Amino acid sequence: MYELIILSLLMRYPMHGYLIAKIINDIIGPYAKVSNGRLYPLLSKLEQEGLIATYIDATQTRKGERTQRQYQITEEGRKRFHDLMMDTTSNPGDYQKLFLQKVAVLEFLKSGERLYLIDHYINYCQAHVLHLVAEAEDYEKKGREYSVSTYQYEATLEVMRHRADQWLHEAQWARELREKEMLRIEASEHTTSEAL
Numbered sequence: 001m002y003e004l005i006i007l008s009l010l011m012r013y014p015m016h017g018y019l020i021a022k023i024i025n026d027i028i029g030p031y032a033k034v035s036n037g038r039l040y041p042l043l044s045k046l047e048q049e050g051l052i053a054t055y056i057d058a059t060q061t062r063k064g065e066r067t068q069r070q071y072q073i074t075e076e077g078r079k080r081f082h083d084l085m086m087d088t089t090s091n092p093g094d095y096q097k098l099f100l101q102k103v104a105v106l107e108f109l110k111s112g113e114r115l116y117l118i119d120h121y122i123n124y125c126q127a128h129v130l131h132l133v134a135e136a137e138d139y140e141k142k143g144r145e146y147s148v149s150t151y152q153y154e155a156t157l158e159v160m161r162h163r164a165d166q167w168l169h170e171a172q173w174a175r176e177l178r179e180k181e182m183l184r185i186e187a188s189e190h191t192t193s194e195a196l
Contacts, residue, residue, distance in 0.1 A: 001091075001098055002034060002042055007073060007081040008105040010052060014072035017043060027101070043071060051077035085109060088120045095124060096170070103177065111185050118178045125171035132164035 005024055009015060015023075017040060024034045046052045054069045073081070085102055086109075088095070099121045106114045136157055143153050 001094065001101060002038075003046065004081070004084045004098065004101055006042070006046065006071075007051065007077055007084065008101065008108075010071060010073035010077065011081060011105060011108055014055075014057075014070045016057075016068040016070050018068075020071065046077070047071075049076075050074055051080050081108070085117070086113060088117070095121075099124075106181075111181065111188070114181050115178065115185075118174055118181060122171055122174045122178065125167050125174060128167040129164050129171065132160050132167065136160040136164065 002024065005027065006020060009020060009023055017036075020043070021034060021036065021039050024039070028034070043052065047054060051074060052071050053074050054071055056067045057070045085105070091098060099117070102117060106117070109117070139160065140157060143156070146153075148156075
C-alpha cells in the first residue's frame, strides 16, 4: 500500500521525504504511522528499481540549511503506478484500504479504467454482504447447537449484522462514485460533440 501511496503522491509533483511521510501519516493515521526507518528504505528501493529519481532542489534550500532531496516519479514509476491501480487481485483482505487510496488518484486513469475499478469494488462489497448475511442466517439456525452462552450467541449475530450493514453502506458509497463518474463521462462526451 505504501508503494501505491508514494507513487500516487509523486504523480502530482516532486516532494521531499518529510512531506511524503507527513501526507502518508495524515492518510493512514491517527494510530498507524510510517516511520522514517520504514519510509526511507522504501524510497531507496523504489529509486533502485528506477521507479523514482532524486535531485537536490537548490531553490528550496536556504543558505546554511541542510539540502533536501526531492523525489520525482519516472516513466517506469508511472507504469508501475498504473499496474498497481489496475491490480484487483493482490491483497484481497486489504482491498478496502487499497481502494480508498485509489479513489483519490482515479483522475490519472482513463474513464473506462475508473469504471472498471469502481464496478469491481461494488462487487467486492456485495460479496462481503452476501457472505455475512448467509453466515448470520446459518449461525442463527445452528448457533444454539453450539455450546455458547445466550450473550455470546446474540453478540455474535449483532456483530455479523453490523459488519453486513457497514459493507452495504460502503457499496452505496461506491455506487455514488459510479454515478459521479458517469456524469463526468457524459459531460466530457457532450463537450466533445459540441467541439465537432
